[in-house]
Amino acid sequence: MTRNSSGSESSLLTPTPPTPPPTTHLESPTPSTPPPPLPPLALPQQTAPPPTTPASRNTTRQKGIVISWQNVSNGNLCLVPNDFTFPKMSFVNMLGMWYCGDISKNIPPYRLLKACDVKGMKGGKQKISNMRCLVRHVERAAGLANVEHLIMNRWDQRGVLDLYGAVKHFFEFPSLVGGKHKRRYEQLCWKTFYNILITKRKGRLYGEVVEDD
Numbered sequence: 001m002t003r004n005s006s007g008s009e010s011s012l013l014t015p016t017p018p019t020p021p022p023t024t025h026l027e028s029p030t031p032s033t034p035p036p037p038l039p040p041l042a043l044p045q046q047t048a049p050p051p052t053t054p055a056s057r058n059t060t061r062q063k064g065i066v067i068s069w070q071n072v073s074n075g076n077l078c079l080v081p082n083d084f085t086f087p088k089m090s091f092v093n094m095l096g097m098w099y100c101g102d103i104s105k106n107i108p109p110y111r112l113l114k115a116c117d118v119k120g121m122k123g124g125k126q127k128i129s130n131m132r133c134l135v136r137h138v139e140r141a142a143g144l145a146n147v148e149h150l151i152m153n154r155w156d157q158r159g160v161l162d163l164y165g166a167v168k169h170f171f172e173f174p175s176l177v178g179g180k181h182k183r184r185y186e187q188l189c190w191k192t193f194y195n196i197l198i199t200k201r202k203g204r205l206y207g208e209v210v211e212d213d
Helices: 090-099 125-143 157-171 191-198
Strands: none
Touching: 090 125, 090 157, 090 191, 125 157, 125 191
């Protein structure tokens, strides 16, 4: 309350000025620091496949020989069935069977056969021995003709024909290429060549010169 000039109190109150609101100072935003870059991912290195060579493109997987229970005799495993017999073969066909066998009939190459595999066959051991002897002379003829490279570790029919064509002149004995044998020379049984080469010629190939001691 205040007093006026007459001394009386006045009921009017002097208004109090409003208190200004506190000044709020807004801070300027601090620029955020970007997060550090992530390390590069260690991706597995992809190895390029080896270039394909013509030889690998032309290579075909060869089938194997299946050994069945029919090949077991008295607890022993044989490479051929118990009822197997050697067929009648020409010279070149015998070479094919010796080196390649007959996969379609599940017959392994004859060069893998041993005496125990054919012990139940009449004359089987002797035939294996005779074929091995004749093939040994075929490979010897390849050496005389300088075609040892045709004697391969992995055989196919094409390789057999190439070898036979390169050495067959060593087996063209006069008693086989003349007269009645002229037209059927290629069909003669391999045993005919063996008998002439071993029995009559004592292992001397046709055209081979043997020096006297």
